[in-house]
Amino acid sequence: MEKESISGKAYDSKLLGRLAKYIRPYRTIFWVSVVLTILLAAVAPALPLLIEYTLDHYILSGSGKGLTQMLLLMLALLVAQTVIRYFHTLMTNSLGQSVIRDIRIQVFNHITNLRLKYFDNTPIGRLITRTISDLETIANIFSEGLIQIIGDLLQLVVILGVMFYTDWKLTLVILVPMPLMIAATYIFKEAMKSAFQSVRIWVSNLNTFLQEHITGMAVIQYFAREEQEMRKFKEINKEHRNAHIRANWYFSIFFPVLEIIIAVATGLLVWYGSKQILADVISPGVVVAFIMYINMIFRPIRELIDKFNTLQMGMVSAERIFDVLDTEEFTPNHGDYKPEHVAGAIEFKNVWFAYNDEKWVLRDVSFSVKPGETLALVGATGAGKSSVINILSRFYEIQKGEILLDGVDIRTYDLTYLRQTIATVLQDVFLFSDTVSNNIRLNNPNISMDSIIDASKKVGAYDFIMRLPGNFEYQVQERGSTLSAGQAQLISFIRALVHDPKILILDEATSSIDTETEMMIQHAIDTMMDGRTSIVIAHRLSTIQKADKIIVLDKGEIMEMGSHHELLEFDGHYRKLYELQFNSAGI
Structure with a gap:
């Protein structure tokens, strides 16, 4: 399994700018959240x-007059803060x-x-991580990150302003340990950047x-590979655990250091404030208020670090999401x-095709099929048979030559129109977790139930x-x-029939069906091919003897071409394949 590597920056203002564009449809919610944030800070x-x-x-x-009113005022303030915080949380989460x-x-x-080539090179689990867990992390940018950071910064500015206005000397005493906090915060931020990237990689x-x-x-159980695969899983799970432990270890170091800094600031406040009270410079109420301010200053700073980490983690996830969105493999x-x-005339003109670089899968392939004719492709595994149908539907692009449909280059056709013209029945049938009818119509509202029933009867x-x-x-x-x-x-045959294609492709469509079932649907296949x-x-x-034209492919090149009887008389590759199959079958 290919492992992801750490790439890019953990924080990028450009990424944040791209995310901000998604807020535009929800500007009202955003601005309400901002107003509530300002109110909480105020x-x-x-x-x-x-x-x-x-x-x-x-x-x-010693005066009790007005004390009750002050207590009621404080209670009303607490209720107001609670209500504002409720709507603030509701709005920010709704936005996210x-x-x-x-x-x-x-x-x-x-x-x-x-294009399918992208999925050939990208693990499906990685894409699932992008569309589910990475996106949930991005939601935290709005619900717990960006707006909350703005709110904490505003609260910090407001409280510091009040503190300096009340007593600037006492404020400076409290801020003595601040350089130590800034240094610890910077070291913690850099460590967490790497830790969060590692966590996201191992989750993926x-x-x-x-x-x-x-x-x-x-496959694992057929070959009794349970223990070996369990060992691999344990190794990946161990790295996943270690990544989380590293992140938590940084937290376990940083927050105790932060508590020590807060304790130092409180001690300095008590020491200096007591001297000022004894000297009758300030009142005891000021010292009590400043003790509360200490928690209000350092709590936002502590939460800022936590929220900044949430923002960083969201930025890492955003980078990964935009990496997918920036993929231009169309x-x-x-x-x-x-x-x-569409009549259905197909012509390949000197077609060369390779999945990677110039490791040619098809080499100078040329043939034509008239409307209503049946072309059969035979050859060994890897001869290039499936590649022919893949490039006809433009799932992959050819490097040289032309493919024409009714005399027009297929690249001239609208891509959706082209693919709707072609129906393919594959050997490996994929059915979705849905009803039989929806698996047949593929949620196409234009396909009626009557047509589904009619097609199912034709197919048997x-x-x-x-x-x-x-x-x-x-x-x-x-x-x-x-x-x-x-x-x-059989369901895949119904699916192909109800979409009424002009071109029908059967890619070893009867190879997984037993002989009795194959005989039962052979007439239905002939009906599907008609016209x-x-x-x-x-x-x-035995299934292609009625084909109008048979092409024998070998290593991407056409070795022989003709009808069943013509190729038998030619005494070449086809005849050898035919005799090998029928002799091995005891015929």
Whole structure:
């Protein structure tokens, strides 16, 4: 399994600027949050001031007059702060969740439009991490990070302003340990930057490992690899644990240091404040208020560090999300050709194709198929058969040559239109965790239930579907695990038929079906092919004898081309393959 590496910066104002663009649809929520943040900062020093006034004018003077009113005023202030904080939390969390909802939709839409080559090189678990856990971390930027940091900074400025206005000498005494706090904060910030990046990397690696191994559990158990894979998992899980422990270790060092600094500041305040009280320079109420101010100064600083780490972690996740969004691995869709009718004539002209660099999979391939004809592709594994259909649908781009549909370069066609013109039935059928009917129509509202039923009868799948609990509303489990391979394949035939393609591709579509089931649907396949241009890839030569044209591929080159009888008479590659299969079958 490929492991991610640490890259980029943990904090980047450009990333923050890109994130800010997603706030625009929620400007009202954002500005309400900002106003509430300012209100919280403005009322922060009010309680210590009230306590100072009450202590000096009512309690120490021995006058009980007005004490009740002051206590009620303090209670009202606390209630007001609670209400403001409630709405502040509600607004900031609502903003964060709304933003990540929009980003998640954009990320999913972006991923679904990437070319298949991107998925060949990117672990699925990594993409899952991007669209789920990384986005949740970004939400914290809005609910616990950015706005909260602004609020803490405002509160810090307001309280310091009140303190300097009240007694600047006492304020400076309290701030004596501040350089030590700044130094500790900087060291902590740099350490946490690396720690958070490491945590996100190992979360992604863990997700990737789990996704791959749960999906491939059958292979693991078939080959009794449980213990070996468990050892790999333990190693990854250990690194994941160690990354979190490193992050927590920095916290365990920093916060006790912070508490010591607060204790030093409090001690200095008590020492100097007591001398000032005895000298009758300040009142006891001022010292009590300043003790409260100490917590109000250092608590925001302490929370600033925590929230700054949340912001840093969000920035790391944002970098990873935008790395996906900045991926330009798209199939170019510069064409806009959408003819009213497609006849289905296909022509390959000197086509060269490679998945990587110039390791040619197809070499100077040229052939043509007339509308309504059936072309069969045969050859050994790796000969290039599946590549032919992949490039016809533009899942991959050719390096040289031309591919024409009805005499027009396929790159001239609108990409969606081109792919809607072609229906492919693969050997490895993929079914979603959804109903049978939705797996057939793929949530296309233009496909009626009547057309689904009609297609299922033509394919010969109607009877078995009606025996399922719920019939067409039967809930298919992940990847069709509750259906046999033959049943899943029949559903894929219905799926292809209801979309009414002009070009039909069968990529070894009957290889997973037993002989009896294959015989049952062969007539249905002939019906599907009637009037459609068809390309069939098959290892069983018995299934392609009726093809109008058969191409024998070997190492990406066309070795032979002709009808079944022509190729048998030619006494070449095809005849050898034919005799090998039928002799081994005892015919």
